[in-house]
Amino acid sequence: MTMKFLISRKTLPLLGSLFALGLSQANAQDRAITYTEDIAAILFEKCSSCHNPDGIGPMSLLSYEEVRPWAPLISYKVERREMPPWHLDLTVGIQDYKNDVSLSDTQVAKVVNWVENGAPQGDPALMPAQPELPNVGEWQLSSLLGEPNFVVKSPPYNVAANAQDQWWVRNTTFEGLIDKPRYVRATELKGSYPLGVKVLHHGHATLISFDENGNRVSGPVGRQGVGKGGDMFPEGTGMLIYPNGTINWNLHYFPINEVVYQEQAEAAVWLYPEDYEPEFQTRGEQFFAADSGPGGLWANDLVLPPNSIKSLQGVRVLSRPALITSFRPHMHMRGKAQSLEAVYPDGRREMLARVDKYDHSWQINYEFAEDVAPLLPAGTMLMITSTWDNTADNPHNPDHRQWVVFGQRGVDEMSHLWLGITYLNEDQFEQLKAKRSAKLTAANGD
Ligand code: HEC
Structure with a gap:
């Protein structure tokens, strides 16, 4: 039996520990992956909060009978990393988020492998307990x-x-x-x-x-x-x-x-x-567009010819130091990718975050983990790049023969970014910076 691993920076330590497990890991791979022993726990942990009778997912995934008909589509969505909804580019930018719901590469490999082998149920006695489901009638916080x-x-x-x-x-x-x-x-x-x-x-x-x-x-x-x-x-x-x-x-x-x-x-x-x-005082999440003309970013430039792929880029300079706490891209049905880069006052350029599987059905807020949330000096230039795919290759495109312009409807286009941002004074900026480097030094054991 072969296991497919999609190796990324994030999983290297994980793979290392798997190899360190040696024999026991080899034994684990010798048996067939089954629903009850391997897959149910993954679906309970990462899917059931939405895929239950009351949730926003279109079908419930709480039992083998419910899951089995969807197995091929589950494998497809999981391998393409469209489900669970976490559409970040995993190869660039910050990868450490407070609200990361994505599957690990090992979990993806298990699901794909299970479906390739006919999605067997396994021993019903090994079925884990049903998960606790969120009450969507209550406030999460x-x-x-x-x-x-x-x-x-x-x-x-x-x-x-x-x-x-x-x-x-x-x-x-x-x-x-x-x-x-x-x-x-x-x-x-x-x-x-x-x-x-x-x-x-x-x-x-x-x-x-x-x-x-x-x-x-x-x-x-x-x-x-x-x-x-x-x-x-x-x-x-x-x-x-x-x-x-x-x-x-x-x-x-x-x-x-x-x-x-x-x-x-x-x-x-x-x-x-x-x-x-x-x-620290904040005004909460803010609309970020390079040029907020009527209706937002690039309202005038945003013209997508039929069958075209197009990118537009815009910048905003921070007049004060700032801490960026979250990143929420917004485009419509032709939206494909959006990124946020920082160009520091000294000219250094850094990719902070990028979504490469944008899907208008989702409005995901990527919340940076505290220790890696971008801490930016005054004068930093924030660069936003949006890419649209108005070809037939984009599965969300309702009609690739149309000209598309800026507008409110989902079939029109838009481009902007909601940023969680806390502006700082120079003292606060220096304090936070010092606190971070102290933490880093302690972590490195110097
Ligand atoms: C945050 C809520 C949420 C989570 C978590 C979630 N889903 Fe979904 N899922 C949805 C919604 C809403 C849709 C329909 C919209 C879409 O396709 O994006 C969907 C669609 C799907 C579809 C396609 C159904 C169809 O008819 O096209 C599959 C398959 C799927 N999810 C599987 C999974 C699996 C497997 C997991 C966990 C590994 C998961 N989902 C996690 C909400 C969620």
Whole structure:
């Protein structure tokens, strides 16, 4: 029996430890890979949170009977790394993320190998216990933070059963929920349970208010996208909000073949304790485009001829030092790849992150692990490169014979990036830098 390994930097240590296991590993490979002994545990760990009767996955994958008909498609999606949804280019950029749901290369090899050998069930007595499933009617962050301090709701909207994707943009008044300025610790946005969570493709709830001096301040009190969870700022980082304002709801629905009446999206907000002043202030996730003309990046340049592949690139210079905490690419159906690079003031250029299997069905937020989150000096140039594939080779392309231009609908195109960003002053930047190099020195045992 042969095992296929896709070797990447990430798996080299893992392979090393497998070889170190020597004999026992060789024995493990001598027997056939079966559902009950090998595969069920992988699917429970990495797929069942969505592929259960209540989840957003189109089919449940909790038993052999449920899994068997899908085995060939599972192998295909897993080998191409389209499932679980984690569409990063694994060959460049930062690979260490807080919310990494991807399979290890060994797990991919096991699934592929199992299907190549006819997807046998194996001994039913070896079936692992059923996994604990998330309750999609509850706030994900409440397991970490308890109940939110307050919840706000969008105005109701009827989502049609069969139609093009739909936008719902409205304002609601924000008042009476806090009685003085407070710092936000975390936010989460979701459709209502049970159908709203299935139709809300992505959405933003933005609080717009005015500070003591009458200056307009805005920040997200909820951002959702398929495959994206809530947003929790690192301990000691907060976003200041004021008692009176307006919430702008910008919700994008995808019909699911069933009318969803009076759908109301909900945003939950967790606050820091009263009178707590966090060391770092943020305005949350921000829209990043090189040239934000009307409607966003490259609105005028974005013209894709029929049967074409095209890339566009834009830059933004950081006027202050910054810590980048997350990266969320946004394009539409012809989107194929998007990357974020830093060009440092000294001219050095570094690829920070790149998605090479972009799929508009997903709005994944890649959250950098704390020790590797890009810490960038003032003057760094952020370079965003987007690539579109308007040929028949792109399986998400509804029609490669069309000219495609900028627009809101999924069949039109867009390009921008949502970045989790905390601006720092020079002292904070130097402190964080020193803290990191101290950690690195300790880890290297010098
Ligand atoms: C975050 C939720 C989520 C996770 C985790 C997830 N899936 Fe999915 N899966 C979906 C959704 C939603 C779709 C339909 C949209 C799409 O194809 O992207 C889907 C589609 C699929 C399909 C294609 C079905 C079809 O009819 O085209 C397969 C096969 C699949 N998933 C297998 C898996 C496997 C195997 C895993 C774990 C290794 C997994 N998924 C993990 C949500 C998820």
